[in-house]
Amino acid sequence: MDTKTTLIHWFRKGLRVHDNPALNLIITKANSEPTKYYVRPIFILDAALIQWLRVGANRWRFLQQTLVDLDANLRKVNTQLYVVRGTPATVFSRIIKDWRVSLLTYETDIEPYALKRDADVQRLAKEAGVKVETFCTHTIYNPELVIQRNGGSAPLTYQKFLSVIEKIKVAPALGKLDSLIDVQPPPKDALELENANCYACPTIDELVKRPEELGANKFPGGETEALRRMNAALSDESWVAAFEKPNTAPNSLDPSTTVLSPYLKFGCLSARLFHQRLMDILKRHPKHSKPPVSLHGQLLWREFYYTAAASESNFDRMLGNKFCMQIPWEINEEHLTAWTHGRTGYPFIDAIMRQLRQEGWIHHLARHAVACFLTRGDLWISWEEGQKVFEELLLDQDWALNAGNWMWLSASAFFYQYFRVYSPVAFGKKTDPTGAYIRKYVPELAKYPAGCIYEPWKAALSAQREYGCVLGKDYPHRIVKHEIVHKENIKRMTAAYKVNREVKEAKSPKKESSKGKRKQAGTSAQSTTKKQRT
Template identity: 75%
Template sequence: MAVERRTLIHWFRKGLRVHDNPALIQIFNKAGASPDKFSVRPIFVLDPGILDWMKVGANRWRFLQQSLLDLDKNLKELNSRLYIVRGKPVDIFPNLFDRWNVELLTFETDIEPYAVKRDKAVQDIAAAHGVKVDTHCSHTIYNPEIVIAKNFGRAPITYQKFLSVVEKLKLPKVLDKPQRLPNGVQPIADELEMGQSDVYECPTLDQLVKRPQELGINKFPGGEREALRRLDTSLSDEHWVASFEKPNTAPNSLEPSTTVLSPYLKFGCLSARLVHQRLHEILKRHPKHSKPPVSLVGQLLWREFYYTAAAVEPNFDRMLGNVYCLQIPWQERPDHLDAWAHGRTGYPFIDAIMRQLRQEGWIHHLARHAVACFLTRGDLWISWEEGQRVFEELLLDHDWALNAGNWMWLSASAFFHQYFRVYSPVAFGKKTDRTGAYIRKYVPELAKYPAGCIYEPWKATLADQREFGCVLGIDYPHRIVNHDIVHKENIKRMSAAYKINREVRTGKQEDEIDYDSSMSLTTRQRNASFET
C-alpha cells in the first residue's frame, strides 16, 4: 500500500526570489532527495490583516503583483509553482496543514511587530498540528539578534558603533537558486483544486489595485528578474561603484543618480547579501574607494543599522513609548499636512519631490531628507509620524524599520541631534539643478518661469507671473510659510524640547543617547549636504 506523501511548504512573505533563499532551498533539497516521499508547495498568503497594519498605495500593489507573477515564472522553471492563498494566516494554516498533510513549514524571519505576532501564532498552530517549523534570517546581511547579542544585549544606537560590532561577524554564504525539482515532486491536486484551475493563481492587477486612477508611470517594474538586471546594470561601471558617495549624487536629476535597488531589497526580490558580496568583489579590484557611511556598502549598512535598532523596539514607528525617540510637542495642521503631501506648499522644489513620489513611488534619498526636514523641524513643525504615514502609502520601497528610522533622524528625534542644521527648500535644490529642469517636469505650472525665479516664484511680479502663464494664488499656491522666518523659530522650539528631554533623562545610564556629544565622522559626512 502506497504511503501518502507529505507536503513541504515554503511561505513567501518578503524574500520574493529564488536566489539566496535558504528557507526555500531547504525544502527543495529535502524533496529532491526523497521525491517519492514529499511534495513541495511554495505559497504566498494575501493577508488582509496587513491593511490593518499599514496603508499600501496603488503603485506598491502593482509592484507586488508584478513580483508575484515573476516569482511564479521562476518557480515554474524549477518544476514548481507559486500557490496564492487568500486569508489571514491564523485562519488558513490549520486547514492547509491537515488538507495537505504538511510535515515542514519554512519561512524567512521578520522583525516587524505585526509579523512577529503573526509568526508566533502560526508556529503555535503548527506545533498543535505536528508540523515542524524552520526559520531563516536572510532579509538582512546580518542577523539582528546576533548583532544585539554581540553588543551585550543592546542594539547599537550609533552607526559607528554598529560598524564596530558587525565587522567582527562572519558573513553568511550567498546561495544560488535551488536545483530543479524532480518530476515526481509536483503535488497531486486536492479537492479544493478539482475543477477550479485558478484557485491558487496569482492575483490580477485589477484584483489588487482598488484605486487604479492613482497608478502612476511604471518606471520600476517589480520582480526578481528586473532586480538582477538592475543590479548588473548598476554595477557595470566599477569606477562609479568605487567612487560613489551619496552626498555627491543629485536628488533632483531627471534620471536617478543612484541605483534604485531599494524597492527590490524591500520586497526581497534582490538579496542584500548578494549585493553586499558583489560590491566587495568590485572594491577588491579598486583599493582606493569610498567608505561607509557614504559608499554603496555604507548604504546597505544603514539598512542593517535601522533593522537592528528596530528589532528591539516595537514602538519604533511612533514617538510615545519609543526608547530612542525624543518627545517633541509637534503641532497638528491638517491643511499644511495636506498641502505638503500633495505638492502644494508653494515651494517648487518641495512640491516637485512630493509629486514625483506620488507619481512614481520613488524619490532620491536626499530628496526625502529635504521634504522630511521641511515637514518637521525645518518649516511646518508637524510630527514625523504624519510624514511617515504618507511615505508608508506612497513609497515602493517602504520598509517599516527604515522609514521610521529615517524620519526620526530627519526630524532630529533620534540618532541625529544637530537640529540647527536645516535644509533650505530653495538653496538645496539649486546646488544640483540650477535651471530648474526637475521642477519644470513635476510642477509643469511653472514651466515658463526662468531659472532666476523658478525656485522662488514669489519674487516674480504679477505682470511677469501672467506672462509666464502661472499666477500665484490662482494657478499655483502661495507659499504656506516663510522659511526664512519659521526655521529660526523652529530651532528655538527644538532647543526648548531638547532641554526638557535632557532634564527628564537626567540620571539615566551613561551609555544612553548624549544629545550634546561631538559630531562623529558619520554625522559630518551626512551633514555635507545641509544648507540653511
C-alpha cells in the first residue's frame, strides 16, 4: 500500500524556480526522505475569473507563456507544473484528500482578495491537519516588518521609508534549486485517469477570449526571458550606475529602461535577486546615482507602495482610503472614452494610450503624462477610472503600484504639488522633437511636419489636406484646450485641498495647537517631494 503523502507548492505570483524559498522547502523536504513524499507544484486556474477579471489579451498571453516556461523549468528539476482548474476553495477541498496532502507552501500576498482567499484555504488545511508554510518573497522587504519598525504605521514619505529599511537586513537570494532525487511521479488521480491532460498548461485559446486584441509580442512572458532581460540590462554597469529616471525618454521607440516590471509583477524575476545583483554593481561604482531617481531607487518605489497598500484595504479607491484626498472629480464618459482609446486630439497623449493598448507597456514618464492629463491636468476625471484602464491593459499591472502611482499623479496622496502640471505638448517635444513616436502610434499624422505634429490644430485646413489628415474627419479635434483648463483645474485643486484641510481640522481635538505643526509638516513634505520629482 502506498503510504506516501504529497507536498504542494502553490504558485500564484512568484512564477519562477530561482530564489523561491517556498518551492525550495518542499524540494528539500522531499529529497531528505524520498520514500515518504510526492511533490506537486500547482497553479490554480479559475475559469470564472477569466470571464470577469479586468485583464486584456496581452496580459493573458503573458501569463500563458509564463506558465509554459515555468513547467519547462520545473521539468529540469524532475517535477512539473500541475495547472488545476477551479476555485481555490473547491480545488483544495478535493486535492487535500485525493492527493493525501501533508504540507502546503506558498508566497504571501497583500491584496484584499488574496488575503480572504488564503484565509479560506488555511482554514481548510487546518481542518484536514495539513501544515502550511508561507514566505514573504514577492518584495525585498516584508511590508509588515517595515510597518512594525515604523511604529505600527506605514511610512508616508519615500524618504521616511528609506530611513526605516536601511536598518533591515536583506537575506541573500537562494542558489540554484536542487533537482528531485526520486523522479517517480505521483500516482494519477481520478481526473487524470479520465483525462491525461487535465493538469496541462493552458493554451492561448483557453485564456485569450478576444484574440483580435493581441498586439505585438514584444515582451514574452516567463522566467527564462526575465533572467535574460535582467542580465542584458545589468551587463552595462556604467549605464546602471548613471541611470536617472528623469533622463530617460518616455517616447523612445526602443525602451530606455529595463522593462523588467512585468516580470517583477508576475514574480518571473525575484526582486531580491535583482536587488542583490544591482547592489553588487553599485559597490563597484561608488560614484553612482541615488534614490529616488536611480535604478535602485525605482526598485524601492515598488517596496514603498507595497508597504503603504499593506496597511489599507481600500488602497485602490478614494472613499474610505486613509491616504487619499477626497476630490470632487467629474464623470464625463465621452472624454474618458476618448482618452482610453487615444482619441483626445493631443497626439502625444494619444500615441501613449495606443502604445499601451497595442503592446501592454509604456514608459513610466509616459504614464505620468497620461495620468496627469486624465485627472488634475485636463479632464478632471477620477484617478479610479484611469486605474481601471491600466488594470486591463498593462502587462505589469500590480494592485499596489497601480493605485499608488495613480494617487500620486492625481495629487491625491503622497505628492501634493498639484500646480506642477505636465504639458501634453511640451513634455513630449523635449525628448522627441521630430515626432517619430507619434508617427508610429498615430499614423494618421505621419505626414505632418515636426513643427505642428504635436499641435496639429495649428495647421491651416489647406495644409491638413496636403498632409492627408483633416482634423474632425481623419483625426479628432482636441477635446479640451490645455492652456485654459489646466489653470481652471489648479483652482479646483486649491479649493479641494482647502475643504480637505478644514475637514481634517474639524476632526482634530487640538485644532489650534496643531495648525502650525501641520503647516510646517506640509512644507517639509513638499520640499521632499520636489527632490523626488527633480
